[in-house]
Amino acid sequence: MNQHKIISIDRGNRHIKTLNHVFAASFMESGYLxxxxxxxxxxxxxxxxxxxxxxxxxxxxxKDISYFILTLFAIGKELKVSLTNLSNPVEIELLxxxxxxxxxxxxxxxxxxxxxxxxxxxxx
Numbered sequence: 001m002n003q004h005k006i007i008s009i010d011r012g013n014r015h016i017k018t019l020n021h022v023f024a025a026s027f028m029e030s031g032y033l034x035x036x037x038x039x040x041x042x043x044x045x046x047x048x049x050x051x052x053x054x055x056x057x058x059x060x061x062x063k064d065i066s067y068f069i070l071t072l073f074a075i076g077k078e079l080k081v082s083l084t085n086l087s088n089p090v091e092i093e094l095l096x097x098x099x100x101x102x103x104x105x106x107x108x109x110x111x112x113x114x115x116x117x118x119x120x121x122x123x124x
Contacts, residue, residue: 002088002089002090002091003083003085003088003089003090003091004090004091004093005078005079005082005083005090005091005092005093006092006093006095007019007074007075007078007079007092007093007094007095008095008096009071009074009075009094009095009096010097011025011061011067011070011071011074011096012025013025013054013055013057013058014054016070016071016073016074018074018077018078019078020077020078020081021074021077021078021081023050023073023074023077024050024051024052024053024054025054025055025067025070026050026051026052026053026054026055027041027048027049027050027051027066027069027070027073028048028049028051029046029047029048030047030048030049039073041069041072041073041076043069043072048069048073050073061110061113062106062109062110062112062113068113068114071094071096071114075092075094094114096110096114098110
């Protein structure tokens, strides 16, 4: 039986916020990341590490994979806090919001963004 976890994430332009973590909305991609052994995310054959910089502000965060990668980091950080057995699959119920100004125009794209990327295996 898969574990089930509800995770709420605020994907801001400067910081990603979860119940237990706040970190800069910035990462770098590389095949080899020395010194980042505790913060490596492997997804689709690539490695990513969080950095202290900031990505440029985006009104529509569904245009590329960058906020999906940041969401995976947030999910991984929350799972490490709340679960003791991370070797079994975990079904994630993701709570994600949009600013009221963008809700109508971006709602469908936001849902599709996470559904289309979210059925892949990921390890943190």
